[in-house]
Amino acid sequence: MTTIGIIEDDAVIREGLRTYLNRLPDYRCVVVAGSVEHFLEAPLTDEPVKVLLLDIGLPGMSGLDGLKLLKQHLPHAKVIMSTGNDESTYIFRSFNAGANGYLFKKNLFAEVRNAIESVIDGHAYLSPIVTRKVLDFFNAPPTEQIEITARERQIVQCLVDGLSYKLIADRLDISLDTVRFHLKNLYKKLRVNSKSEVVSKALKSNLVS
Amino acid sequence: MTTIGIIEDDAVIREGLRTYLNRLPDYRCVVVAGSVEHFLEAPLTDEPVKVLLLDIGLPGMSGLDGLKLLKQHLPHAKVIMSTGNDESTYIFRSFNAGANGYLFKKNLFAEVRNAIESVIDGHAYLSPIVTRKVLDFFNAPPTEQIEITARERQIVQCLVDGLSYKLIADRLDISLDTVRFHLKNLYKKLRVNSKSEVVSKALKSNLVS
DNA sequence: TGTTCTGCTACCCAAACATGTAGTTGTGCG
């Protein structure tokens, strides 16, 4: 028996999901709430929630903020986020907070069963649109082509690691002035004029990790 | 008609794929090669390849290196990478290079059709294990919780934007000393001691964008 | 009503940095 929890403020969707899932064999919705707060107040059932469907746009505490809290109460539950919004920021923050899946409401009923089965199996489930976003995240930078030499890349990496000129000189076993020299060149190439800007630009452009 | 290209050095898998796909209605393998080099030498067909199945572990040029090259020759083709290896580094580098999907060989025949249909529809397709890796990537950093005030976040954003103390003071309309004051607090919270490290840490921790 | 916290201002000093100019190697290329 797969026990489901639902937190969703839209009553139509909430009850629709409950009805739909309860009709499936081996599925039971054991806790259904309109907000994170209500969910946490709900009396504990004998059956712990195995899969939690969590809306992001909720009254009171957002699903995103609630996720970490809920994870503490239900450490073994898999959590599938749902939202009508496709803003990447929500997606990545959900992953960061430990979500196991991500669905869009427009595909909710079509995909929810697959999603539940995936996360129960220990996999993750992402709506195709989300997968697209994730790939875009990696692929995204229509990066202004910046050509830097291997040596310069080393220098940049040192900066990103937070080293001072002196420490860079030590690590790369070159003189302080040489470090300065490379930095000067980097500043020209990146069209910046401070260490911090190099770090910022390098990280944003995936020049280094 | 969905035209397929296959680059795969293992003859058994290669021919198995070709046979399997050619038997499906509306699918035709128009170019099949054992390496990137051979693929590029193959005579052009009337039908451009719409979907390319690209092995990563190839003799000669690796699929990873070949991907960018192939994208130039087949700018409109969708590329699905396949590998027996689940090293995350390959996965993310594939995405970076513009792959549209990622399959494991152990699931190749079970998933290849779904994968092709997904990428044709403009979606992405990831093997469940890959999705897991991707989520882990975001979730991984058991992120040391860093609490900074709204004001401090503004300061950090300014640093990331490459401003000097003086310019930060101007932008936020506070005194130079106040900027210094906030920076000192940030250094303590982030346990660093330079502007660059703040920028680096902030970007890596998604404190700001 | 007093404590605590955030945000703010101020001053000082040594270290680190930004920027210029000027020159020496060693490698690869036509």
Place this chain on the structure above:
DNA sequence: CGCACAACTACATGTTTGGGTAGCAGAACA
């Protein structure tokens, strides 16, 4: 060979920064 170029060294100057200490005002909270 001679040139270009990456990598490197050196010196000089003024600016920015990191780190310390010290104090004030308003909001929040008990």
